[in-house]
Amino acid sequence: xxxxxxxxxxxxxxxxxxxxxxxxxxxxxxxxxxxxxxxxxxxxxxxxxxxxxxxxxxxxxxxxxxxxxxxxxxxxxxxxxxxxxxxxxxxxxxxxxxxxxxxxxxxxxxxxxxxxxxxxxxxxxxxxxxxxxxxxxxxxxxxxxxxxxxxxxxxxxxxxxxxxxxxxxxxxxxxxxxxxxxxxxxxxxxxxxxxxxxxxxxxxxxxxxxxxxxxxxxxxxxxxxxxxxxxxxx
Amino acid sequence: xxxxxxxxxxxxxxxxxxxxxxxxxxxxxxxxxxxxxxxxxxxxxxxxxxxxxxxxxxxxxxxxxxxxxxxxxxxxxxxxxxxxxxxxxxxxxxxxxxxxxxxxxxxxxxxxxxxxxxxxxxxxxxxxxxxxxxxxxxxxxxxxxxxxxxxxxxxxxxxxxxxxxxxxxxxxxxxxxxxxxxxxxxxxxxxxxxxxxxxxxxxxxxxxxxxxxxxxxxxxxxxxxxxxxxxxxxxxxxxxxxxxxxxxxxxxxxxxxxxxxxxxxxxxxxxxxxxxxxxxxxxxxxxxxxxxxxxxxxxxxxxxxxxxxxxxxxxxxxxxxxxxxxxxxxxxxxxxxxxxxxxxxxxxxxxxxxxxxxxxxxxxxxxxxxxxxxxxxxxxxxxxxxxxxxxxxxxxxxxxxxxxxxxxxxxxxxxxxxxxxxxxxxxxxxxxxxxxxxxxxxxxxxxxxxxxxxxxxx
Numbered sequence: 238x239x240x241x242x243x244x245x246x247x248x249x250x251x252x253x254x255x256x257x258x259x260x261x262x263x264x265x266x267x268x269x270x271x272x273x274x275x276x277x278x279x280x281x282x283x284x285x286x287x288x289x290x291x292x293x294x295x296x297x298x299x300x301x302x303x304x305x306x307x308x309x310x311x312x313x314x315x316x317x318x319x320x321x322x323x324x325x326x327x328x329x330x331x332x333x334x335x336x337x338x339x340x341x342x343x344x345x346x347x348x349x350x351x352x353x354x355x356x357x358x359x360x361x362x363x364x365x366x367x368x369x370x371x372x373x374x375x376x377x378x379x380x381x382x383x384x385x386x387x388x389x390x391x392x393x394x395x396x397x398x399x400x401x402x403x404x405x406x407x408x409x410x411x412x413x414x415x416x417x418x419x420x421x422x423x424x425x426x427x428x429x430x431x432x433x434x435x436x437x438x439x440x441x442x443x444x445x446x447x448x449x450x451x452x453x454x455x456x457x458x459x460x461x462x463x464x465x466x467x468x469x470x471x
Numbered sequence: 472x473x474x475x476x477x478x479x480x481x482x483x484x485x486x487x488x489x490x491x492x493x494x495x496x497x498x499x500x501x502x503x504x505x506x507x508x509x510x511x512x513x514x515x516x517x518x519x520x521x522x523x524x525x526x527x528x529x530x531x532x533x534x535x536x537x538x539x540x541x542x543x544x545x546x547x548x549x550x551x552x553x554x555x556x557x558x559x560x561x562x563x564x565x566x567x568x569x570x571x572x573x574x575x576x577x578x579x580x581x582x583x584x585x586x587x588x589x590x591x592x593x594x595x596x597x598x599x600x601x602x603x604x605x606x607x608x609x610x611x612x613x614x615x616x617x618x619x620x621x622x623x624x625x626x627x628x629x630x631x632x633x634x635x636x637x638x639x640x641x642x643x644x645x646x647x648x649x650x651x652x653x654x655x656x657x658x659x660x661x662x663x664x665x666x667x668x669x670x671x672x673x674x675x676x677x678x679x680x681x682x683x684x685x686x687x688x689x690x691x692x693x694x695x696x697x698x699x700x701x702x703x704x705x706x707x708x709x710x711x712x713x714x715x716x717x718x719x720x721x722x723x724x725x726x727x728x729x730x731x732x733x734x735x736x737x738x739x740x741x742x743x744x745x746x747x748x749x750x751x752x753x754x755x756x757x758x759x760x761x762x763x764x765x766x767x768x769x770x771x772x773x774x775x776x777x778x779x780x781x782x783x784x785x786x787x788x789x790x791x792x793x794x795x796x797x798x799x800x801x802x803x804x805x806x807x808x809x810x811x812x813x814x815x816x817x818x819x820x821x822x823x824x825x826x827x828x829x830x831x832x833x834x835x836x837x838x839x840x841x842x843x844x845x846x847x848x849x850x851x852x853x854x855x856x857x858x859x860x861x862x863x864x865x866x867x868x869x870x871x872x873x874x875x876x877x878x879x880x881x882x883x884x885x886x887x888x889x890x891x892x893x894x895x896x897x898x899x900x901x902x903x904x905x906x907x908x909x910x911x912x913x914x915x916x917x918x919x920x921x922x923x924x925x926x927x928x929x
Contacts, residue, residue, distance in 0.1 A: 468909030
């Protein structure tokens with residue numbers, strides 16, 4: 238996991254690094270930590286491989302919220318946690334899709350709760366590449382780019398953000414292969430990536446631009462799976 | 472075919488359907504295409520019902536008394552089952568409740584049948600069916616009076632059930648199926664006794680009819696008492712919850728007032744000190760005063776009044792009990808829900824978290840995170856808090872244990888119910904020491920449209 242701490246206050250970055258190290262040891266993880274004392278420096282050297290950004294709101298010059306707004310232009314999906322003196326400043330963190338904040342003085346318990354929440358979302362968003370034998374040869378696609386998979390007789394149609402790929406295959410195997418990537422069956426012919434669910438109405442679910450039917454007996458499981466997906470719960 | 476026998480079949484099916492409707496109408500929610508389904512179903516039922524005389528004449532050509540009887544019994548059971556399926560098609564109702572209502576409906580219809588069509592038309596006044604018009608009028612008038620009486624007795628009880636009495640599980644369905652079978656058998660046995668086992672009405676035994684009448688009456692009385700008990704339980708539960716809420720509210724108000732009194736007291740002394748202070752100490756005193764007023768600064772403000780009310784009472788409470796509460800809140804997205812619903816949903820979510828962390832022995836672990844966010848079409852409400860020990864879960868909800876009975880389950884259930892009222896869903900779980908509650912509610916497209924417009928205007 239790769240984490241960046243952005244704070245002009247050296248005392249805070251020191252404390253947070255200690256907490257990160259403690260958490261890393263207690264949970265047997267490997268966390269690669271980068272520290273920035275200047276938001277501009279952070280933005281200019283930003284690379285998209287960060288998993289988590291911990292950022293102070295009260296910084297001179299460019300404040301945390303403004304920095305986060307610019308960060309979102311570069312990386313829309315990185316998980317973001319704020320550090321703040323005043324809760325009122327952070328309450329609107331949803332505008333930059335911050336998942337939470339820690340309030341000063343920062344306790345280790347508070348930090349743990351928030352970082353665990355962050356890790357849930359980081360794990361939810363993890364991705365992998367799969368190779369599929371489409372009619373035009375082998376194609377490598379990212380699981381996160383698949384909107385849904387449809388089965389028509391013995392063929393699987395991968396509906397991705399880049400277009401459709403048709404492959405000979407069995408739904409059961411594919412379903413197993415994508416098990417940990419929040420895919421769920423809405424009926425016997427669709428396997429849906431919850432990431433692309435954009436509306437649920439009655440027995441229809443909108444995935445990307447397409448409306449797919451949910452069968453009656455799959456509806457409850459689907460709703461639970463989707464709720465858990467939203468909360469990053471596995 | 473005789474007009475009389477057609478009328479008898481017609482009478483049976485209409486009386487039965489209407490009797491069942493007496494119960495379901497007030498009880499269950501009607502489906503969207505109610506009238507088309509109801510009417511086409513009714514026509515189908517009537518057509519099937521009046522075909523019976525043909526079947527009967529065909530069967531009796533075999534001259535087998537047993538066969539005729541078996542076919543006749545099976546036929547009416549078949550019709551009863553068809554009417555139950557008919558109900559399921561145009562009402563939002565569980566199978567158990569369909570059976571329950573079907574049993575009540577059949578009993579009501581059967582009492583009418585025993586009194587008018589057996590005792591009067593086949594016994595006391597055997598000539599009546601020959602005057603068909605008069606017979607029909609008597610049937611209509613007596614049915615109307617009897618059904619009106621039933622509606623008067625049952626309707627308010629039915630309404631109070633909120634559309635569900637029993638949920639579908641094997642035990643309930645088997646229980647009611649058994650009750651239906653017992654009822655149908657008693658009815659047939661009663662009729663058999665009434666005609667004394669003959670195929671005509673020459674030697675009528677009124678004991679059969681009386682027995683039939685009492686057994687159907689008994690079923691109705693049992694049904695009525697089940698309603699009463701379930702309503703009483705519901706009321707008791709509501710009163711209990713209200714009392715609990717009141718107590719909690721009182722405790723909260725008292726604590727808040729105490730805290731404000733305490734702060735005011737401090738402030739009085741600080742101001743007195745300020746008056747006497749020399750210029751060197753002035754700065755220090757002023758910052759003391761500022762700190763005293765800080766309690767109100769810690770109260771979070773959002774754009775939603777209901778949420779502000781909840782947040783101000785809970786955050787004062789949290790401050791007093793050293794609970795760290797962090798909130799990220801998109802308050803614009805809540806307005807499609809009713810005020811009462813927002814209050815209960817969010818208030819309960821926070822109360823649950825507060826009640827849980829306050830039990831944590833490690834005071835550092837009194838941390839709650841509360842997040843409300845939304846994307847294009849879904850509202851997400853999430854709480855995270857530390858818990859000590861392992862919580863048991865059942866069907867996505869924590870199970871109340873003996874140790875911790877503090878109305879946990881009740882608040883949870885009403886939240887889940889509310890989420891589902893808005894076509895959403897709720898799920899809770901625990902990971903390491905952290906309890907998570909997640910609510911997902913689809914935002915109505917119309918609301919999102921209005922919201923986007925108003926944001927453009929600003």
